[in-house]
Amino acid sequence: MTEKLKLSIKNLDVHYGDKQALFNVNLNIMEKEVTSLIGPSGCGKSTLLKCINRMNDLVEICKIRGQILLDSQDINEASQDPVLLRMKVGMVFQKPNPFPKSIYDNVAFGPKLHGMTKSKEQLDNVVIQSLSKSGLYEEVKDRLFEPGTSLSGGQQQRLCIARALAINPEILLMDEPCSALDPIATAKIEDLIAELKQQYTIVIVTHSMQQAARVSDRTAYMHMGELVETGLTKTIFSNPQHEKTQDYITGRIG
Amino acid sequence: MTDYREHIVKSFDEEISNVIHLTTKMATLVEEQYKLLYHVVDTGSPSTTEDILENEPKLDNYDAEIRDAVITLITLRSPVAVDLRDILTSLRISTDLERLGDYAKNIAMRVASLEEIPETHIKNDILRLLNLVQVQLKKVIDAYVSKDIKKAQEVLKNDLEIDNNYNVIYEEIVDVIKGKVSKLRLLTYTKLLFAIKTLERAGDHIGNIAEEIHFIVTGEHIDLKPDSKENNLEDALEDSNK
Numbered sequence: 001m002t003e004k005l006k007l008s009i010k011n012l013d014v015h016y017g018d019k020q021a022l023f024n025v026n027l028n029i030m031e032k033e034v035t036s037l038i039g040p041s042g043c044g045k046s047t048l049l050k051c052i053n054r055m056n057d058l059v060e061i062c063k064i065r066g067q068i069l070l071d072s073q074d075i076n077e078a079s080q081d082p083v084l085l086r087m088k089v090g091m092v093f094q095k096p097n098p099f100p101k102s103i104y105d106n107v108a109f110g111p112k113l114h115g116m117t118k119s120k121e122q123l124d125n126v127v128i129q130s131l132s133k134s135g136l137y138e139e140v141k142d143r144l145f146e147p148g149t150s151l152s153g154g155q156q157q158r159l160c161i162a163r164a165l166a167i168n169p170e171i172l173l174m175d176e177p178c179s180a181l182d183p184i185a186t187a188k189i190e191d192l193i194a195e196l197k198q199q200y201t202i203v204i205v206t207h208s209m210q211q212a213a214r215v216s217d218r219t220a221y222m223h224m225g226e227l228v229e230t231g232l233t234k235t236i237f238s239n240p241q242h243e244k245t246q247d248y249i250t251g252r253i254g
Numbered sequence: 255m256t257d258y259r260e261h262i263v264k265s266f267d268e269e270i271s272n273v274i275h276l277t278t279k280m281a282t283l284v285e286e287q288y289k290l291l292y293h294v295v296d297t298g299s300p301s302t303t304e305d306i307l308e309n310e311p312k313l314d315n316y317d318a319e320i321r322d323a324v325i326t327l328i329t330l331r332s333p334v335a336v337d338l339r340d341i342l343t344s345l346r347i348s349t350d351l352e353r354l355g356d357y358a359k360n361i362a363m364r365v366a367s368l369e370e371i372p373e374t375h376i377k378n379d380i381l382r383l384l385n386l387v388q389v390q391l392k393k394v395i396d397a398y399v400s401k402d403i404k405k406a407q408e409v410l411k412n413d414l415e416i417d418n419n420y421n422v423i424y425e426e427i428v429d430v431i432k433g434k435v436s437k438l439r440l441l442t443y444t445k446l447l448f449a450i451k452t453l454e455r456a457g458d459h460i461g462n463i464a465e466e467i468h469f470i471v472t473g474e475h476i477d478l479k480p481d482s483k484e485n486n487l488e489d490a491l492e493d494s495n496k
Contacts, residue, residue, distance in 0.1 A: 238473060
């Protein structure tokens with residue numbers, strides 16, 4: 001662990017119309033660590049995740065108050081370009097959602113869009129490197145031009161991770177990345193997360209307590225829009241300080 | 255006493271209760287063994303020694319039953335935090351209980367000839383030591399059932415009294431041995447030395463259980479250094495009260 005602050009969320013309130021979804025959330029996310037967000041459905045985990053790459057911009061009734069500082073820069077400032085932000089902050093969703101394009105084009109899409117490469121050769125390199133990083137290259141190298149949707153669920157998810165990595169992000173957001181996958185595909189993704197954190201800062205939302213315990217360095221427990229407790233994962237799962245956290249992780253009514 | 259809410263899955267609660275219930279039953283049987291042992295030391299009754307020997311395999315059964323129940327629970331529920339501490343601790347406590355049961359049996363077989371020695375004060379002192387062990391055992395079982403951390407701390411403090419009594423009796427017996435003693439008597443005294451040492455160890459196992467209770471409730475270990483037990487115990491208990 002580098003113990004370097006990457007992302008600092010300060011006094012964050014989020015409203016969807018009249019309904020308040022997040023209440024004064026304060027959370028520090030360290031560089032090159034895996035932080036997991038856990039909590040019952042509707043507690044605000046995904047809302048918080050979406051704030052980090054401004055996906056809530058697309059929701060008209062969404063109002064955000066407070067600060068989200070990425071490397072000390074407020075991402076919601078008027079001068080900040082959300083497209084550039086999303087280059088720095090990649091996202092992987094619950095259900096694998098490859099574009100209806102070839103495996104190659106799925107990964108090449110981002111770099112092309114952002115004009116990151118100057119030649120076909122460079123682009124090829126980015127695609128191969130990204131697929132290698134997501135552990136998929138060996139499995140698909142002979143069929144790069146087949147549709148991404150022809151892959152298995154677990155492979156599709158790793159394709160989505162490769163797609164996110166292709167634009168060289170600093171932070172990777174993962175919203176229940178394994179909930180649609182079988183145990184073997186899940187194990188591969190978890191393995192991958194452990195590798196990726198050498199290079200990236202990862203924030204993962206998960207409903208699997210064991211997964212949070214296995215993959216993350218720090219865990220934040222959320223309940224009804226509030227951040228109840230945050231700490232080292234080891235502590236949260238062995239000896240949480242807050243009764244609500246204890247009730248939730250031990251499967252009591254929380 | 256710490257109360258926790260019920261689990262969403264009811265059978266999870268039942269399974270944890272079952273493990274705790276088995277551990278408590280095992281502890282109660284160990285308590286019974288020491289009651290019988292007191293009778294043996296006091297009266298030399300061979301039939302009571304028989305009773306102790308008969309109970310012994312039941313303790314082994316409890317130990318095995320607790321282990322199976324814990325394995326099933328971990329497999330089915332993947333418990334964490336206080337639940338995990340609760341059931342893992344049952345495993346350790348049952349090991350201590352099993353050992354305590356062994357000790358009761360060993361002592362019962364060693365003290366049968368206590369009647370033969372003329373020094374009645376030694377017998378009385380051993381009875382007093384045994385009584386201290388019984389009181390500690392009862393207290394630690396109470397502390398376990400009610401998850402009473404204060405009571406567990408008292409048990410840890412009181413172990414010193416067992417140690418002190420052991421030292422006194424040890425000196426008494428050694429003094430007798432230093433005088434003129436027949437070879438047959440010498441064997442009896444040696445057995446008694448083993449018996450009191452075993453009682454002193456019994457106190458340590460009761461102390462272990464008290465430490466486990468502390469761990470279940472707080473999630474933290476009471477750390478004791480063996481050399482200067484007294485001072486460190488005070489410090490450790492003070493720390494854990496903060």
